[in-house]
Structures are given as structure tokens and as C-alpha cells.
Amino acid sequence: MAQNPLAKQIETDITKGLDDTVDAVRWARRHLHDRRATETLRLAQLNLNALALALDWQMEGEPEKAMAAIDRLWWQPHKDRGGPMDMAPTGH
Secondary structure, X not given: OOOOHHHHHHHHHHHHHHHHHHHHHHXXXXXXXXXXXXXXXXXXXXXXXXXXXXXXXXXXXXXHHHHHHHOOOOOOOOOOOOXXXXXXXXXX
């Protein structure tokens, strides 16, 4: 049976979000004395909450609500830019 395109997009975004969150935690581990490490971990925590909600909504058959949860993600909060971190959510 073919998978719904929206369901496939949700799965792709959740997987990408989880990978990005893992990368953010690893970045924070390497930068424990950098003030941005705490900010990155807080954003990673928010991302995990949004990803859990997205997965719950997907399992409940509510793809629009799942996408709304995914839209709350901060993508790549750990990128080392040398300047202040951009704290604005960017969606997917």
C-alpha cells in the first residue's frame, strides 16, 4: 500500500528533526564553556517536545496537527556562526 505524501513528509521531517537535535546536543557537548551551549540545549529540548507532539498527532491520524508541531522546530540551533545565535523559528 502506498504511503500518503503528507505522511511521508511528516516522517521525513521528524527524522530530520531528530537528527538535527542529536547534532545540536553533540555540538553543546563539545562547547560546554560556551554560553550558546545552554541556549542550544534549551532549543533542543523544545525541539524534542515538538517532535514528540508531531509523532503523537501522526499516530492519531491528525497530519495537519503533526505538521503544525513540526513548524515549531528550530533547525540547526547548534551551528557555530561566531556571532549571536539566531533564535527565530524557521519552520521546515
